[in-house]
Amino acid sequence: MAMTDVVRADEVGRLSICADDTCGGVVVDLSRSRSRRFCRTACGNRVSAATHRARRSG
Numbered sequence: 001m002a003m004t005d006v007v008r009a010d011e012v013g014r015l016s017i018c019a020d021d022t023c024g025g026v027v028v029d030l031s032r033s034r035s036r037r038f039c040r041t042a043c044g045n046r047v048s049a050a051t052h053r054a055r056r057s058g
């Protein structure tokens with residue numbers, strides 16, 4: 001594999017889709033831990049609230 005391919009693969013690895021299904025935004029994770037799951041904080045809050053509701057009802 002050429003060096004350019006390695007760099008490209010690394011950049012793609014930093015791109016993912018927002019964990020909020022209703023959002024579908026693109027998450028660009030530039031953190032070293034790559035733990036980012038939402039495109040913005042509001043999405044994380046929305047999902048955690050929905051999870052909380054589901055737990056209480058189910």
Ligand SMILES: [Zn+2]
Nearest residue numbers: 018023039043
């Ligand atoms: Zn989002």
